Amino acid sequence: MNRFLAFLRKEFYHIFRDPRTLVILFGIPIAQLMLFGYVMTNEVRNVKIAIVDHSKDDLSKRLSQKLLSSGFFQLSAIPSSEKDYESLFRSGTVKEIIVFEPDFAINLMKTGKGGIQVIADASEPNAAQLIVNYTTAITNNFIREEFTKDQPPAGINIKVRMLFNENMRDAYNFIPGLIAVILMLISAMMTAITIAREKEMGTMEILLASPLKPIQIILGKVVPYMILSIVSALVVLALGMIVFKVPVIGSFTLLLAEILLYIFLALTLGILISTFVDSQLTAMAISGFVLMLPSILLSGFIFPVKNMPIALQIVANLMPPRWFIEINRTVMLKGGGLNEIWPNTLVLAGMSVLFIFISIRKFKIRLQ
Amino acid sequence: MITREPVITVKNMVKKFGNFIANDNLNFEVYKGEIFGFIGANGAGKTTAIRILCGLSTPTSGEMKVAGYDVFRQTEKIKQNIGYMSQKFSLYEDLTVYENIRFYGGVYGMKIAERKARTKEMLDRLGLTAYENRKIGDLPLGWKQKLAFSIAILHNPKIVFLDEPTGGVDPITRRQFWNLIYEAIEKGITVFVTTHYMDEAEYCDRVSIMADGKIVALDTPENLKKQYDAANMDEVFLKIAR
Numbered sequence: 001m002n003r004f005l006a007f008l009r010k011e012f013y014h015i016f017r018d019p020r021t022l023v024i025l026f027g028i029p030i031a032q033l034m035l036f037g038y039v040m041t042n043e044v045r046n047v048k049i050a051i052v053d054h055s056k057d058d059l060s061k062r063l064s065q066k067l068l069s070s071g072f073f074q075l076s077a078i079p080s081s082e083k084d085y086e087s088l089f090r091s092g093t094v095k096e097i098i099v100f101e102p103d104f105a106i107n108l109m110k111t112g113k114g115g116i117q118v119i120a121d122a123s124e125p126n127a128a129q130l131i132v133n134y135t136t137a138i139t140n141n142f143i144r145e146e147f148t149k150d151q152p153p154a155g156i157n158i159k160v161r162m163l164f165n166e167n168m169r170d171a172y173n174f175i176p177g178l179i180a181v182i183l184m185l186i187s188a189m190m191t192a193i194t195i196a197r198e199k200e201m202g203t204m205e206i207l208l209a210s211p212l213k214p215i216q217i218i219l220g221k222v223v224p225y226m227i228l229s230i231v232s233a234l235v236v237l238a239l240g241m242i243v244f245k246v247p248v249i250g251s252f253t254l255l256l257a258e259i260l261l262y263i264f265l266a267l268t269l270g271i272l273i274s275t276f277v278d279s280q281l282t283a284m285a286i287s288g289f290v291l292m293l294p295s296i297l298l299s300g301f302i303f304p305v306k307n308m309p310i311a312l313q314i315v316a317n318l319m320p321p322r323w324f325i326e327i328n329r330t331v332m333l334k335g336g337g338l339n340e341i342w343p344n345t346l347v348l349a350g351m352s353v354l355f356i357f358i359s360i361r362k363f364k365i366r367l368q
Numbered sequence: 369m370i371t372r373e374p375v376i377t378v379k380n381m382v383k384k385f386g387n388f389i390a391n392d393n394l395n396f397e398v399y400k401g402e403i404f405g406f407i408g409a410n411g412a413g414k415t416t417a418i419r420i421l422c423g424l425s426t427p428t429s430g431e432m433k434v435a436g437y438d439v440f441r442q443t444e445k446i447k448q449n450i451g452y453m454s455q456k457f458s459l460y461e462d463l464t465v466y467e468n469i470r471f472y473g474g475v476y477g478m479k480i481a482e483r484k485a486r487t488k489e490m491l492d493r494l495g496l497t498a499y500e501n502r503k504i505g506d507l508p509l510g511w512k513q514k515l516a517f518s519i520a521i522l523h524n525p526k527i528v529f530l531d532e533p534t535g536g537v538d539p540i541t542r543r544q545f546w547n548l549i550y551e552a553i554e555k556g557i558t559v560f561v562t563t564h565y566m567d568e569a570e571y572c573d574r575v576s577i578m579a580d581g582k583i584v585a586l587d588t589p590e591n592l593k594k595q596y597d598a599a600n601m602d603e604v605f606l607k608i609a610r
Contacts, residue, residue: 002474002477003474003475003476003477005474006470006471006473006474006475007471007474007475009470009471009474010460010463010467010471013460013462013463013467014460014462014463017462018462201456201457201460201461202454202455202456202457202458203458203459203460205424205452205454205456205458206452206453206454206458207475208423208424209422209423209424209447209450209452209529210447210452210472210475210476211444211447211448211475211476211477212475213444
């Protein structure tokens, strides 16, 4: 046991003396939180628009006011004629132009159909779609409020509810995903690098020739990163809950248990990678390429797995984060329990066992 | 102080990597308290043999005992009773002298008081007491190697294995390094060393010369020089290699 403690102490010296390790451990999680929380936001806020009101009646004016006071839009131009539209879009002055037809209010009263044209800059299709959706939603709300007083609104009235994330908050998406990505980074990548480092420096030979058992060496390498991973996961989770107001509706204990399982899996993956490489640089490159990119792109973190081509879906299914993010969302946002997530849990556990099995085999071959 | 009491016995040791035979039927004994040299060109099979005796690699066949323990079944016991220093440098650059010593002391299960006493004695002898809290990475290579050797024998092993320990250092530092080896011998530690420097071969009590995985000669440097009618080990080696 004392041997093991001596080993652990050495590992913590390595971690806290290497600026590169510290950056990966603490810098990257914070940078990613900032990035996803404040920069890469899909939410609509202060979108520059122009409003062209050919009707100038009471209703069109009040609707314009409502749009502008929603906080989503900000009036940036008042084009004098249709000829200006294109240049406004081209120069980026506006992202959307809303045009009220002449006699908008009168038409609406008489026929139940008032014409509003919405022109959006679709050179960024996702953003355009989002802006248009917000505009439509606000308009529909407005009309409904106006007309329920005296007469039912014409046509079919669609009421949409976005279940589990009523306000379409981005944080609901990125916090569960980010936990998966950050843990993969710290647990798998750092484990792979630290073991590769012992090999590269030649100290692995010395350790193997010492009375330390191989299992003690591996545990000694892994335990510090396990502790740091747990701390990191809790910090991101806490920030998500406090700063970004993401709820944990399901069992918190279950969530923590799943996080532990995922950390364990990531560590075994790191060990596995380290059995294939002999230098820190290769370890970093392989972890970066094999782990980071797919865990962001193929895990369903940003792009839904079900929308991918079959070939990519198969690859995505091999990615541990793909199963873990689903667990996170189910437990955190939907309040699901083991009933819903046992298949995912089983996949994660199965992958861990597989990785350990291959690692041990590789290790034995190395000794022969 | 050399006895005829063997601390390493090797009988018919064979190590194959696929079709390649790295160690082809080696037979030798190393006696307690001697400096046993393994000489040979790169790729002759020296490192393979030393790795097997240290329990880092499993032999294909043969009967080997190190410090009285079986190489196949008792590697744990062997590891507790040997020290090992590889050709790659073996201390942690980002740890201080003291932290490295404490780490290896801990790994070999040394009592704290014992470790502290030995550390003090060792640093005094090396003249490194003032550098106790310096990081290894800041020390010159010669110092690091002397330190690595001293740490490899800190737990007082029966045998210390040195795999080309003096690679890349100047002759003076090499000479100083050998003085440390003689001091270890006086403490009763047996030294098993591989090298391709022929001047170092002269310092050994007995040398075995390897070529293509086989031991082609094994005797004291004096006898070898007589046998091959050579002025020094360099000539012996050249004559054998030819």
